[in-house]
Every structure is written in structure tokens, then in C-alpha cells.
Amino acid sequence: MARYFAIFLTFARACLVRDMTFRANFILECLTSLGWMSMNLAFYLLVFTFTSEIGKGTGWSKEPFFAFVATGLIINSVVQAFFMPSAEELTEMVRTGGLDAVLVQPLDAQFLLSMHRVDFSALANGAVGVGLLAWAMARMDHAPPALAWLLYPLLLLCGVAILYGLVIMLAAATILMGRNQSLYDFWFYITNFSRYPAEIYSGPWGGPLRMICTFVIPILLVVNVPARVIAQPFTGELWIGVACAVIAAAVALVVSRLVFQRALARYRSASS
Amino acid sequence: MSGSLEAVRPAGPLQGLRTWWTMLKICLEERLVYRGDFALGTLMRFLPIVTQVFLWTAVFGATSRGDIAGYTRNDIVAYYLLTMLTRAFSSMPGLAAGIARSVRDGSVKKFLIQPVDYVSFLLAARVAHKLVYYAVAAIPFALVFFVCRSYFPPVPDATTIAAFLLSLALSFLLGFFMEVTLGMLGFWFMEVSSIVFGYMLVQYLLSGHMFPIDLLKGTPTGIAGVSLADVVHWLPFEYTAYFSSAVWLGKVKGAQLVSSLAIEAGWVVVMAVACRVAWWRGTRRYSAFGG
């Protein structure tokens, strides 16, 4: 509804004003995420001095691989900017009773709890991702069909949706457990598996791991599907991946919402 | 935890021992409170290695060589596992930030007044902290290493083991003194966090955390015959993660082993002196400004 969007804009505007007020800090945060990212890029460049491809016959040579990395940067930066900051605050809110205040308002709690804070500095990585993608696509010898370019943004959104579902599930866990481990740690460990193309997971251990990360917690669909659509030759097989990604996105959104509602129903509230 | 050890002033060896025992127990209890966390948390730290293992397997699979810079695929897996161990010795979470904070909020003043040496106090606290960590992390570590034993080459000879242990002890001191010196910069700079961040970045790249430094042997530096690996060899960073692991795996032998240990020890001395000097100059400046 337009109302929700207007409310979101108010929150976003407030966060932007705050970031611009503490400008030095904002710039530092941008540089921090850019710093870690460049270390990783240096590592990938180093690896490519020893091999021309990641995994035999997978098609992930240098440029396609960097297109993959760029796709990951874009999707992750969107999630880090718009959903993670609010979710991370959830622990504090549960502890101080701020969650009580949210439950009393005639507005969807999930919306408020996942979108009231925006971290604009996280978009820095996304911007670099776009640049990296442009570089990789320019240097690749195969040009993807127009259809691929149409599918790409849709698949990026599916990736964001799947990760959003994951954020909400973790947030639901925080509400139920009243918190132990930082949400961010779990996030890091789970999404770590999706840093590289799914093809690396082969063999007696890799195969099952790949299945779990595709069909149970579908993080391998997040970056792999859009990256493949745009960086690998477009074959009929890709449609299966596209379908899986779209279905996974829908399921992620629905299931996570159900779990979240259950968690709210069982909310204990800090004692007074 | 280190900031709250107000009572650690050994009035005699027995009292000191008793205080340490209490501290240890409290630390352990504290850890055990987050029980679910704790057991799971330690094991989960190994998860990123799983991804790295698959990555390197894929890399080796696509090349026709048997080894990269002297490391076979199994060597690399063993290397990553070993760096988990070596970093457990040299990483000092929150040390620099804690010092900078106590300078900023004035709690460092009490060390100017009391006859307790700040650096020794910090060292004692860190040792206690580490001991507790090892005691509690030993089982998950042992479990993982046992399960992955097939990746490791045969256990090295006694000399290598001795060199390994020595390098571990030195890397603990090196990591400690480097972070303390960084923290002391708080006497001169308000925002030490940016400097610490820069240090972390360089560490991440050059300590061997991400990859064995040997991989840089092929990277030119513009100076004839000198690779990036040679340059990094003279810097302190690789001794906090890469070096001990390489020693265990037998990648550093003979004369090179001795000279590397010497460089490591040399850096320990340099940083120990640096933090002493920083403390002395810093406290002079601090009192001059009234704190």
C-alpha cells in the first residue's frame, strides 16, 4: 500500500539525514566495506594466476567468475542496506521492550521490524559490483541475448527475496530465544556457502551439500542463477534454474512470514 | 573481561595463584552460560574452511599441476586448519580498541598512579583469557583435526615440532605487542579505530589468513629477483598465521627456518620496545594535558 511506502520513505529519509550529519563516520563505513571487498578481489586475482577456470569444464573462467562476484555484491549490498540493519537491532528491541511498542501499533510488525533502518554505506559495495559487472561483461567473449538482460533484474530480486526470507527467519529466532549469538554471525556462516559458483560442490560430500543449499536453504540459488543467466551461454537448461529461483523466492517469503507470525504470537516480552 | 581485573595484584605467589584460579573459574562459568552458543560457536568457526576446501579442490581440478607453489590440495586444507590454530594464539580481539577506550575515558589513569605495570597487567589478563579459551575450545578443535587427519602429512620430527611450538609462543607475543602499540596510539589520536581497521586489512591479506604466503612467490615487485613473498617475509604479519602453519607442514626447513625464527623474534623485540616507548611518551603527554 502507498501508506507503507510513505512510511518507509520517512524512515529512509531520517537515516540519510543522520548519515550525512555524521559524514566522516559514513565515509569510514563505506571505506570499511570497500576495503574488505578489495582484499577478496585481490585473492581471486591471485587464484587466477594459477588456473584459468574454477572447476574443470564449468565455464567459470576469469570474466564470468567476476560477473558472478559482481552479482553477489549487488544482491548482498541491497540486503545489507535495507534489511539487515533493522534485523540486527531486534535483539536490542527485545531487550528494552521496544518490540512491545511496535506490537501495539496498527501496522504490520514484520514491515516495521525489518525496514525501519537503512544503512546507506552498505550500498557502496553494490555500486562497485555494478562497475565490476560492466567490466566483466565488456571483456567476455560471449554476449548474452536480450532475454538474459530482461531476466537478470528479475532474478536479482528473487535473490534478494530469498535472502530476505532468511533474515526474517533469523529475526524470528531472535524473538523466540531473546538472543544469544549475534544475528550477523549466523548470517555470515550460512551465506558463506554462496560465495563461489555452485559447481565447486561436487563429490561424495559436495553433492549432498549442494542439494541442501539448493533445495532446503536455497542460498545457492541466490547468486548462481542470475550470474549463470548472464555470464554463461544461454541454454534451455537455464530455465529450470530460473523456475527454481522464482519458486524459492515465493516460498521463502511465505514460509518466513508464517514463522515470524508464530514467533510474535509466542512473544514473551521482557519482564518489568 | 580484561578491564575488570582490578584485584589482580599478587601480594605473594600463593595469593596470586589463588586469584588466577578464581579468575579462570569465573571465565569458564561465563563461557558456559552461553552454552548453546559456545559449543556451536567454536565448531561454526570452521565452516568457512569447508567452502575454501571445495574452492581449492575445484582450482586444482581445473589445472593439470599436482601442486601450487609447493602445496598439494591436501596441503592447502591442512594449512587452513592449522591457521585456525595459529590464529588462536596470535589474535587479540578487542585489545587495541580496549586500550584506546581506556585512554579516552580516563580509566588508564589508575595505572599511572598505582604500582602496577599496565603492559604486564594486560599481558597477564590476555594469558588468562587465552588459557580459558584453549581449555574450552580444545575439544572441538581436537574433534575437527581428528576427523580431518587424512589431509595432514605425517607428524614431523622433534626439531620441527620444537620450532613449531617456539613460533607459536612468539606469535602470541608478537600479536600482543603489535595490538598494544596500536592501542597506545590512542594517546595521540582520537580515532584509533581507523588505524586499527587499516591494520586488520593488511593482516587479513598478508598474515596468511586467506592463503599461504608461498603463493606470492610468483608475484613480481618491480625489483629484479624479488617476489612479493620475499618482501612479506621481512614484515611481521606473516608470523601471526602463516609461519607456524608452514613450519608444521615442513615448508620451511634448515637455515631458512632458523633465519625466519630470528626475524620473528626480532619483530617481537621491536614491538615490545615500541609499546614501552609509546607508553612512556604517551603517559608523559597525557599527564601534561591533565588527562
Added chain:
Amino acid sequence: MHNTDPAAAAPVAEPVIRVEGLAKEYRVYDKPEGLAASVRALFHRTSRVVEAVKGVDLTVGRGEFVALLGPNGAGKTTLLKLLSGIITPTRGTASVLGHVPWERADDFRRRFALVMGQRNQLWWDLPAAESFRLHQEIYRIEPARFEKTRDELVDLLGVRKLILQPVRELSLGERMKLELVAALLHEPEVLFLDEPTIGLDVVAQHTIHEFLRDVQRRRRMTVVLTTHYMKDVAALCERVVVITRGDILYDGSLAEIVDRFTTHKIVTLDFDEAPDRSVIERFGFPCEFRGPQVVLRIDRSRIADVLPGILGSAGVRDVSVEDVPLEEIVAELFRSDARAAAVAEASR
């Protein structure tokens, strides 16, 4: 378990809040003490069930101003959270403005407000004025009406110059006033207040009391306020519900608490000079000697017989007969209830 005294209960015309047999239980895990216990806790944790609210019945009519009075941990805040839908009960039913609170229907949430002392609901990073605008959007308040209500409330509490500052820069008292403004912007029919004056200085407390009285009267709001301060109760409410350990001990008017729960009166005698102790003690009542002054606690039923005799004692210069102060009555109520609980616990 004492319950509502039918004679003392306020007549309910249109019940706005109706509660029957409402109960809330929590499972609490025991914290291990010591190292051995901590290790054991890794494998097996013991727990027990805490009954925060034990089957409570309550009815509140439109326009009533009710205080839930009780010591910490009595369950009054839990009851309030049940009524505002924040938590779901273990047993029992409740209906507020015709809705089941924990279903959290938007229609319901638009008609009431909750203000919790010391816990802020305003968005910290925004100045209060922005928070108010956000409220307008969230509660769908019509712009003209919103501005009128806002200006009225802001002026009543005298906070106009504060609304442009970020909330986190303000003092507790100032924040509380702004919270109240925010809560009343959508003109709720029911107002829940959880310890609203806690931590505030006397002046701020007084301002808020006046404000609440005024606003409640004008808008005929139904107000339920939890507190452990007698001051709040005395200043604001005619009806008091005393809660201890999850049970309602008393539900009725403030004045009747004195009749119900005290058996004696306080008689203070001023002598010319410190009297002979044995003379006073002879009467057999608990007495306190403070120099030339003696304070006695005499059974109400016996006052008429005993007083003339005491007054006849030599050297009595002045006498006063007073009711036991409310604070003391209530404190004693809590204490005796706690004692009864301890006895029950020990005999288990």
C-alpha cells in the same frame, strides 16, 4: 484469595474492558551457580513454572480511571500487556472495546494507546515532530484534526520548543511528556499507562498528573494505570485494584481500603514531659515513645472505651486520632500476602 467486594465495586454501565479467568504462566530456566552446576547445565536444565497472572477477573466501564496497584513482580504489567495484546494468555478470556487484544487487529490497535514509563516508543533518531508525523501516517489521522490535536496537547504540556530536537537528547521528564503527546494524537478511547511517573522528579510528576486528569475528563477516556506509588493513585483514581503475586487482592474505591484493611487507628498523645512508660503500657496496646510524645495503635472497636481512660492520665496536653496512612496499609497488604506465600511455599 480475596476478590471484588460487590458493595465497593463501581457500577459498570458499558464495560469497555472485560476480563475473565485470565492467566499467564511462564517457564523459567534456573540459572546455574558455580562451576559444577554450569557443566551439569550443559546437559540438563531444570525449570519451573511461574504464574505471573493467576486467573483474574476484572471489568472496567467507559470513562473510568483505574489504578492497578502492586509491588514489583505482582503481575500488573503482565496484565497490562495481556490487555494491550503484546502477549497471549495461558488461559482465560479478555475483551477490550469488543476485541480480543492478542489478535492484534488493526481496528483494535487504532483505538487504544499504551505508554510505558522509562521505555520509549518514539523513534530515537527522529525529532519528536517527525515521530508525530509518522504517527499520523500509521494511525491514518486526518491532517486538520491531527494538527489541532497535536497543537492542543503540545501546549497543554508546554513542550513546543522541544519537538524539533532529536528525542535522545532530551531528559526523562521531557521524553515522557512527548510520549504522552504521541499516544494521544489519535484520540484513543482507552489509554494504558505502565508506571508513567517512575524516575521523574516531583514537578514532572505533578504536571503529568494534572495533564492526565484534564485530558481524561475531557475526552472521557478509559484509563488503566499501573503503579507502585500511592501518590499516583491518590492524585488520579477513584478506583484501585490491588494486585499481588498475580492475584487481585482488592478491587474498589480508595476510601474503602481504609475501612476494609485496618483494624486500628493511630492515637498520638503529646505530654508536658516524657511520661512514665509503665503507665501507658498498662493499657496493653503497642506504643512508641518519642520523648514527650507517645504513639499508640488502638483497635477501632475499643477506641471509644479506652480513650477517655488514656486522656485521663496526668500531663496529656494534646491528642490526635488518625487513620493508618494509605501507604502503610498497602505496604502491609503486600507484606502479609508475601508472608502467606512464604508459609505456603515452606509447607509444600
